[in-house]
Amino acid sequence: MLEFALLVTALMFGGTTLYSFGFAxxxxxxxxxxxxxxxxxRAFPYFYLFVLATSAVAAILLIARDPISSASMGVIAVTTVFARQVLMPAINAATDSGDKSRFKRLHTLSVVITLAHIGCAAFVIIRLAGQS
Incomplete structure (x- = not known):
């Protein structure tokens, strides 16, 4: 189970990194x-679903084995819901209305959240690698 949690977390880390620094x-x-x-x-809703699914699965798989890693992945899942359901529509509305200042602030927040997700997943990967 630990190995599967490690793989799912690595998938989330790699996918998020590739999407953020590669695809976009x-x-x-x-x-x-x-x-x-x-x-x-059009791509961002699917990206967020990917992050939400992988982080939630990892959180569930880690509950019994490593509560700290589980909580870390759970935080990623919860903040992804916020990013997808609240932040992304606000960014789109700012873009549509031409409010560049609001767009910049919201987009910066989304970048900070994504970087925090990457860093948190890296923490969990390193932590789990030490347990295997």
Whole structure:
């Protein structure tokens, strides 16, 4: 069970890192802004579902074995719900209304949350690797 939790956490870490630093950056350099923006907007709900599913599964798998890692992955799941259901629609509304200042603040918050998710998942991976 620990090995599966480690793999699921690593999947979440790798997927989040690839999406954030690979896919999103690539889309904005490969496509014009008027195409890249809507594409990223369509992809983000699925990205958040991926993060939510993998972090929740890892949290459940770790409850009995490592409560600290379980809680860490649970925090990722909860904050992902916030990011998907509250923050993402607010970012989209700021974009649609042309409110660049609000967009910048909200987007910065979403980046900070994603970086925290990556860091938290890395902490759990290192912690679990030491237990195996």
């Amino acid at each position: 950056a690539f889309v904005f350099t490969a496509l014009p802004a008027e195409t890249a923006g809507p594409l990223i907007r």
